[in-house]
Amino acid sequence: MCTTCGCGIGQTHINGKSMQLHQHSDKPLHYRPLKHSHAHAPNPMPADTDHSPNTIHFGTGIAGTHTPGMSQARMVKIERDILAKNDRYADENRQHLSEHGVFALNLVSSPGSGKTTLLVKTIEMLRGKLSITVIEGDQQTDHDAERIRATGVPAIQINTGKGCHLDAHMVGHAIQQLPILDNSLLFIENVGNLVCPSGFDLGEAHKVVILSVTEGEDKPLKYPDMFHAADLMILNKCDLLQHLTFDVELAIEYAHRIHPAMPVIQISATQGSGMQEWIDWIMSGCRSAATAKQDPKQFDSTFG
Numbered sequence: 001m002c003t004t005c006g007c008g009i010g011q012t013h014i015n016g017k018s019m020q021l022h023q024h025s026d027k028p029l030h031y032r033p034l035k036h037s038h039a040h041a042p043n044p045m046p047a048d049t050d051h052s053p054n055t056i057h058f059g060t061g062i063a064g065t066h067t068p069g070m071s072q073a074r075m076v077k078i079e080r081d082i083l084a085k086n087d088r089y090a091d092e093n094r095q096h097l098s099e100h101g102v103f104a105l106n107l108v109s110s111p112g113s114g115k116t117t118l119l120v121k122t123i124e125m126l127r128g129k130l131s132i133t134v135i136e137g138d139q140q141t142d143h144d145a146e147r148i149r150a151t152g153v154p155a156i157q158i159n160t161g162k163g164c165h166l167d168a169h170m171v172g173h174a175i176q177q178l179p180i181l182d183n184s185l186l187f188i189e190n191v192g193n194l195v196c197p198s199g200f201d202l203g204e205a206h207k208v209v210i211l212s213v214t215e216g217e218d219k220p221l222k223y224p225d226m227f228h229a230a231d232l233m234i235l236n237k238c239d240l241l242q243h244l245t246f247d248v249e250l251a252i253e254y255a256h257r258i259h260p261a262m263p264v265i266q267i268s269a270t271q272g273s274g275m276q277e278w279i280d281w282i283m284s285g286c287r288s289a290a291t292a293k294q295d296p297k298q299f300d301s302t303f304g
Helices: 073-101 116-128 143-149 168-175 225-229 238-241 248-258 274-292 296-303
Strands: 012-014 017-019 103-109 130-139 155-159 185-189 206-212 232-236 262-268
Touching: 012 168, 017 248, 017 274, 073 168, 073 274, 103 116, 103 274, 116 130, 116 143, 116 185, 116 274, 130 143, 143 155, 143 248, 206 225, 232 296, 248 262, 262 274
Parallel strands: 103 185, 103 206, 130 155, 130 185, 206 232, 232 262
Antiparallel strands: 012 017, 012 155
16 A cells, blocks of 8 residues: 555556556666656645644644554655655656657546546647647546547546556556657646645646636635645636636635645636637647757756
């Protein structure tokens, strides 16, 4: 079991084939290692964290969590060891992608936020403009990968079994199997979860967090690590606002408490509103990735 988040060992499948991705040697898959281009920020703490006597906190120690029978110091050491190994694989992924001018996005959200629908609509709007490949992450089934393949775009499914997130080693295996072209776009749709994916770098250029208006405005305060780790927030399903009491301004205010500089795009993936701003953001990133392919120093300044 992965001590960092409780993921099960030996449960992962890529396109239906079992992969023992947590049990591997320290040898790199196929890329050269690269020093991380950006630092990991400390876990954020929302300003209005409840300190009332009616709240029991198990996340206030140095480990930020609690495991029965294990000391905080031991948990910190285990987590650091796990994440350090993951970061080595993430660096290899990032180096490979940057050398080929591939702009990779890690889409993260809770289940049901509309990630796959957003991907399908995005692919339709980018048809003929970019080469696109997709890595889909779910605990079971290949339903989402089938929806992507129906658009004509290559997609590979990673089933994590009991695992609640993708890691860089899984993604590295998927990259090996995908026909990823130079100067292209790679979408990684993570397992629906606003907790564990925040701590695992996959080698992407950016994490994009998707919050739907059918969820609560306070999601950024409840799950601050994810919103702190993301470089863009998409507020999805805005066509439903007329039927809801969701406060858009409050949701954005809460997100900016956690990550003040994070841009927010309000969209409806089904109706198309706001989609062009999202497409423009992607196209800008793809141009930067293509430029970085020619000038590696530009990669650090663009994605660092």
